[in-house]
Amino acid sequence: MKKLLASFIRLFEPKEREERFQSSDSIVTEGPARRTILQYLAGAMSGVFAFLYIPKLFVKDLLNQHSTGKVQLPKWGMVIDLDKCTTCGGCVVSCRAENNVPIAGADQADKARMIFWMDILVEQEGEYPDIKMRGMPTPCNHCENAPCVKVCPVGATYISEEGIVAQIWARCIGCRYCTTACPYTRRYFNWEAPQWSEEYKNQLNPDVATRPKGVVEKCTFCHHRIRKIREQAKIEGQALTDENFRYLPACAQACPAKAITFGDLNNPNSEVSRLKKSPRAFHLQEELGTNPKVTYLRSAKWKE
Amino acid sequence: MERVADTMSERVYTPIRRSGWKFYLASIILLGIVGWGVYAYILQINYGLGITGMNRPLYWGIYMANFVFFIGISHAGTLISAILRVTQAEWRRPITRCAEVITVLALMFGAASVIIDLGRPDRVMNVLKHGRLQSPILWDVCCISVYLTGSIIYLYLPLIPDLAILRDKGIGHTWLYKILALGYRGTEKQKKHLESMIGIMAVLIIPIAISVHTVVSYIFATTLQPAWHSTVFGPYFVVGAIFSGIAGLMIAMAVIRRSLGLQGVLKNIHFNNLGLLLLAMNCIMIYFTFNIYLVEITGNEPSIMSVVMQKVSGEYFILFWGMIIFGFIVPAIILAFPKGRSVAGCVTASVLILVGMWLERFLIIVPTLTRTRLPWPEGFYYPTWIEWSITAGCIAAFIFLYILFAKFFPIVSVWEVKEGRELAIPHVTERVKEYMPEGLSELDH
Numbered sequence: 001m002k003k004l005l006a007s008f009i010r011l012f013e014p015k016e017r018e019e020r021f022q023s024s025d026s027i028v029t030e031g032p033a034r035r036t037i038l039q040y041l042a043g044a045m046s047g048v049f050a051f052l053y054i055p056k057l058f059v060k061d062l063l064n065q066h067s068t069g070k071v072q073l074p075k076w077g078m079v080i081d082l083d084k085c086t087t088c089g090g091c092v093v094s095c096r097a098e099n100n101v102p103i104a105g106a107d108q109a110d111k112a113r114m115i116f117w118m119d120i121l122v123e124q125e126g127e128y129p130d131i132k133m134r135g136m137p138t139p140c141n142h143c144e145n146a147p148c149v150k151v152c153p154v155g156a157t158y159i160s161e162e163g164i165v166a167q168i169w170a171r172c173i174g175c176r177y178c179t180t181a182c183p184y185t186r187r188y189f190n191w192e193a194p195q196w197s198e199e200y201k202n203q204l205n206p207d208v209a210t211r212p213k214g215v216v217e218k219c220t221f222c223h224h225r226i227r228k229i230r231e232q233a234k235i236e237g238q239a240l241t242d243e244n245f246r247y248l249p250a251c252a253q254a255c256p257a258k259a260i261t262f263g264d265l266n267n268p269n270s271e272v273s274r275l276k277k278s279p280r281a282f283h284l285q286e287e288l289g290t291n292p293k294v295t296y297l298r299s300a301k302w303k304e
Numbered sequence: 305m306e307r308v309a310d311t312m313s314e315r316v317y318t319p320i321r322r323s324g325w326k327f328y329l330a331s332i333i334l335l336g337i338v339g340w341g342v343y344a345y346i347l348q349i350n351y352g353l354g355i356t357g358m359n360r361p362l363y364w365g366i367y368m369a370n371f372v373f374f375i376g377i378s379h380a381g382t383l384i385s386a387i388l389r390v391t392q393a394e395w396r397r398p399i400t401r402c403a404e405v406i407t408v409l410a411l412m413f414g415a416a417s418v419i420i421d422l423g424r425p426d427r428v429m430n431v432l433k434h435g436r437l438q439s440p441i442l443w444d445v446c447c448i449s450v451y452l453t454g455s456i457i458y459l460y461l462p463l464i465p466d467l468a469i470l471r472d473k474g475i476g477h478t479w480l481y482k483i484l485a486l487g488y489r490g491t492e493k494q495k496k497h498l499e500s501m502i503g504i505m506a507v508l509i510i511p512i513a514i515s516v517h518t519v520v521s522y523i524f525a526t527t528l529q530p531a532w533h534s535t536v537f538g539p540y541f542v543v544g545a546i547f548s549g550i551a552g553l554m555i556a557m558a559v560i561r562r563s564l565g566l567q568g569v570l571k572n573i574h575f576n577n578l579g580l581l582l583l584a585m586n587c588i589m590i591y592f593t594f595n596i597y598l599v600e601i602t603g604n605e606p607s608i609m610s611v612v613m614q615k616v617s618g619e620y621f622i623l624f625w626g627m628i629i630f631g632f633i634v635p636a637i638i639l640a641f642p643k644g645r646s647v648a649g650c651v652t653a654s655v656l657i658l659v660g661m662w663l664e665r666f667l668i669i670v671p672t673l674t675r676t677r678l679p680w681p682e683g684f685y686y687p688t689w690i691e692w693s694i695t696a697g698c699i700a701a702f703i704f705l706y707i708l709f710a711k712f713f714p715i716v717s718v719w720e721v722k723e724g725r726e727l728a729i730p731h732v733t734e735r736v737k738e739y740m741p742e743g744l745s746e747l748d749h
Contacts, residue, residue, distance in 0.1 A: 008483075009479055009482055009483055012482055012483045012484075012485070012486060012487055052432065052433075108354065111354075111357075111359050112359035112360050112361075112362075112683070112684075113354060113359050113360065114360075121678065138678075147527060147528055150438055150439070150526075151438075151439050151440060151441070151526070151527065152436065152439055153431055153435060153436060153439040153441035153442045153445070154427075154430040154431055154433075154434040154435065154436065155434045155436045156430075156434075171427070171430055171434060172423075172424065172427075173422050173423070173424050173425075173427045173428060173430050173431065174353070174422050174423020174424040174427075175418070175421070175422055175423070175441060176363040176364065176421075176423065177439070177440075177441055177523070179360070179361075179363045180363045180364055180527065180529065180673065181527040181528070181529070183528045183529070183676070183677045183678075184677070184678055185360065185361045185676050185677075185678060188360065189353070189360070189363060189423065190352070190423070191352055191353050191354030191358075191359075192351060192352040192354035193352060212424075213352040213354075213423070214352055214353065214422075214423030214424040215423060215424060216423075284678070285677060285678070288528055288677075290528075
């Protein structure tokens with residue numbers, strides 16, 4: 001070992017320069033041995049680089065071309081009628097149960113670490129006891145031009161072909177750039193390992209994966225329910241209509257006032273497409289140009 | 305004259321030859337702090353980022369501020385030494401090396417700060433595996449790795465003749481110098497090649513350095529968040545980086561000068577000249593800051609105004625006005641007077657500037673996140689001891705590695721200073737002669 005090291009060091013000892021380089025202007029002035037090492041190193045590095053990147057570039061392009069089929073895929077959207085909403089919170093609770101959203105606990109809640117895929121944005125007016133409060137259910141807006149998708153360094157968040165802004169939590173590195181970039185603050189980070197009470201653990205939904213600590217999670221428009229209903233329809237040989245999807249997500253299903261409607265925005269005859277044309281329709285922070293797929297309806301102003 | 309040179313190189317070689325009790329004491333203290341920081345980081349890995357003070361919507365805290373700060377400090381070295389080399393400023397010779405070391409080390413800790421900030425540091429290689437060039441973070445990964453590689457090369461090239469001297473004199477770890485000197489013997493041709501390589505790197509490194517901090521600013525500027533979405537952020541960050549970088553450099557120079565007794569090499573004139581450069585950057589910083597706040601306040605956009613008010617008169621007003629007064633205005637006053645540009649004055653101004661610039665980074669990141677666009681309950685942020693410990697650990701590790709560098713390599717470029725003493729006066733005389741008007745004698749009469 002020592003001998004090997006010594007011979008390695010000897011490679012770098014100054015030598016009388018070889019005469020054959022005299023006429024050329026080459027930068028390499030020493031013997032050929034070191035040059036070979038450097039060449040091998042450079043070759044190996046570029047090889048690794050090529051191995052990692054070049055196939056990926058081409059394969060990705062091929063896949064993208066392949067996926068532009070002729071069938072028009074649905075584009076999922078949601079309409080929330082604030083005139084019907086009673087701010088009961090049924091959507092919040094059902095969403096938690098459906099999607100295995102971890103429970104933060106009192107300590108963490110004090111530190112603003114709660115996770116709500118569906119949340120109610122509350123605005124309060126006046127002083128106690130003369131208080132006026134309004135609520136607004138806020139799931140992820142699944143923006144067409146999503147600020148979160150643009151900034152993800154690893155492609156852990158992306159817009160699916162059906163318009164859902166999805167999160168791959170097995171890939172997420174937890175840099176929290178997407179949570180910071182989202183102008184609606186609709187993305188949540190797992191500050192600690194997810195926790196449930198013992199009773200709750202028995203009720204976890206087997207259709208939805210639980211998330212590890214250190215990754216970002218968010219509303220998925222209950223895409224597992226969409227998949228499930230499609231599989232079922234395939235087995236039963238039935239065609240799916242707008243009716244089947246209208247109250248499909250957990251929040252829409254639980255809403256007693258039927259204020260939340262879900263459906264295909266690409267289908268002009270669907271309920272969501274019809275409601276979206278309503279003069280009562282608006283989007284959150286439309287001025288940002290994010291183009292949300294969650295539409296709100298209200299006849300009066302939000303700030304009455 | 306020759307004797308002075310010998311004592312200078314001898315003094316530079318002192319830490320390489322032997323380690324005094326001061327070195328051991330400093331190492332024990334610094335490594336203690338590093339160990340504490342490592343302990344805090346292990347806790348953070350075990351419990352997750354919940355152990356920090358971050359929350360929703362305050363997803364980024366002082367780790368991101370450290371990231372921007374360290375990357376800023378890194379602009380001290382390579383950029384300044386490259387600019388001074390390209391402009392043939394002869395007074396650069398004794399300060400280039402200690403500046404370039406700052407760059408390499410600060411960049412490493414800048415990159416480390418981001419990894420510390422990750423929720424899943426175990427998946428950091430996903431950035432290479434699944435990297436998307438659309439994301440500003442990937443631009444950062446590219447720019448910082450190019451800059452790190454470039455500045456290591458740029459630190460290494462001028463080090464080669466010094467390593468050859470050490471190898472030939474048989475000082476210190478000769479086996480290491482034997483490898484790293486690459487058989488340099490100082491022949492005419494080798495010298496010519498070395499100088500042309502240094503020249504190429506000096507020119508290349510300037511755009512790379514500027515791109516790095518511009519891209520760091522893009523992390524913030526490309527989002528829609530109030531007070532981040534600004535076109536001025538690129539140049540503002542670059543100037544701030546050079547500003548804090550020079551301040552960091554001057555502190556390092558003062559420490560080296562004192563501890564190695566190099567008063568005759570790192571002279572008052574060096575501090576004076578760098579002080580003037582720092583003053584220029586200070587003025588640009590004040591100008592940019594004024595611009596930003598004037599435009600934001602006159603625009604009076606509600607989302608932006610709530611962030612501005614948060615800084616000017618809200619929760620962060622002490623930090624904000626502290627930064628403006630002690631980080632920008634007081635240093636400018638100190639540096640504006642020739643007497644203030646003494647060593648003591650420069651170091652005072654530099655310390656104020658470093659603290660002020662860290663606050664500036666903090667105040668860019670945190671107040672914006674406490675006031676997000678939706679009327680969400682307002683955010684709050686109090687860093688925990690974990691975050692402070694890791695920050696202290698990073699700074700201590702940075703200082704320790706800097707000292708360690710001086711233990712292995714000459715912290716002042718001996719050959720360049722020697723060359724300067726032999727060649728600078730004839731070269732500069734030659735150059736100045738070129739500026740003189742010619743063929744105008746008729747006009748005078």
